[in-house]
Amino acid sequence: MTENTQNAAQEIELLAFRLGEQEYCVDIMSVREIRGWSRATPLPFSPGHVKGVINLxxxxxxxxxxAVRLGMPPIEGDERNVIIVVSVNGQTAGLLVDAVSDILSVARADLQPPPDLTADKESNCISALTLVDNRLIRMLQLDTVLPTQQNDTAA
Incomplete structure (x- = not known):
C-alpha cells in the first residue's frame, strides 16, 4: 500500500450541514443527492418529525x-432550506436541514465517541464528534434517525 492509499483509508469524507446554530454531518457515502426545498405532501398519522413525502x-x-427528529423547533421550510437525500441499509429518505455548510475530510482518529448521556442506547443518534476549525461537529448515526418500517410510517 502506498502512503497516499494508507492516508485515504484513514480518512472519511463527511457532508456538514446546519440546523439552527448547530452543525452536524453524515458520511458522504450515504448521501445520494442534495435538493433544493420542495413542499412535502403530508400523510395522516405520520410521526411529527415526518414532514410528508415528495416524488423524486x-x-x-x-x-x-x-430538527424535530433531534428535539429542536421545526424547520418552516423555504427556498433557503435543502433536502439531503440519504440511503442507509436499503432505506432512502430526505433530511430537511437549514443549509449544507461544507464537505470535510476527517481522519478517522479525529472522530471521538460522544459522552454516554442517554439511558436508552437506541435513541442515541450521534455516533461521533469531531473538531474542525474550532467547530464541534456532531456525526449522525443515520440508522437511528431514519424512520423504521414498523413504527414510523403512516398507518
Whole structure:
C-alpha cells in the first residue's frame, strides 16, 4: 500500500450541514443527492418529525424534519432550506436541514465517541464528534434517525 492509499483509508469524507446554530454531518457515502426545498405532501398519522413525502423521479420519498427528529423547533421550510437525500441499509429518505455548510475530510482518529448521556442506547443518534476549525461537529448515526418500517410510517 502506498502512503497516499494508507492516508485515504484513514480518512472519511463527511457532508456538514446546519440546523439552527448547530452543525452536524453524515458520511458522504450515504448521501445520494442534495435538493433544493420542495413542499412535502403530508400523510395522516405520520410521526411529527415526518414532514410528508415528495416524488423524486418516480419514487415516493419520506422527508424528515431533522430538527424535530433531534428535539429542536421545526424547520418552516423555504427556498433557503435543502433536502439531503440519504440511503442507509436499503432505506432512502430526505433530511430537511437549514443549509449544507461544507464537505470535510476527517481522519478517522479525529472522530471521538460522544459522552454516554442517554439511558436508552437506541435513541442515541450521534455516533461521533469531531473538531474542525474550532467547530464541534456532531456525526449522525443515520440508522437511528431514519424512520423504521414498523413504527414510523403512516398507518
Amino acid at each position: 423521479r418516480g419514487t415516493v420519498l419520506p422527508v424528515i424534519d431533522l
